[in-house]
Amino acid sequence: MFNFEKLDVWQEAIQFADLVYEMTGDFPSEERFGLTNQMRRAAVSISSNLAEGSSRVSRTDFSRFVEIATGSLLRLFRKLRSRFDEE
Numbered sequence: 089m090f091n092f093e094k095l096d097v098w099q100e101a102i103q104f105a106d107l108v109y110e111m112t113g114d115f116p117s118e119e120r121f122g123l124t125n126q127m128r129r130a131a132v133s134i135s136s137n138l139a140e141g142s143s144r145v146s147r148t149d150f151s152r153f154v155e156i157a158t159g160s161l162l163r164l165f166r167k168l169r170s171r172f173d174e175e
Contacts, residue, residue: 102135105135130164137154
């Protein structure tokens with residue numbers, strides 16, 4: 089087991105990405121390469137950045153990857169808002 093797999097936040101990010109994949113599966117097919125793809129990539133990016141950051145030696149480096157993961161979460165939130173504001 090890698091160290092990042094022990095992080096509660098990483099495990100929650102994986103569950104969140106699974107939820108995003110499930111939710112976007114119901115989006116219209118014309119969104120497949122647009123909003124659906126963007127949302128799925130942002131969701132996966134959260135756990136990916138947490139994993140990569142956990143391998144860094146310094147807390148400063150790790151903090152930077154946490155900031156990037158947070159940015160991905162906010163990007164995803166904005167796309168969710170765009171999607172549901174349209175309805």
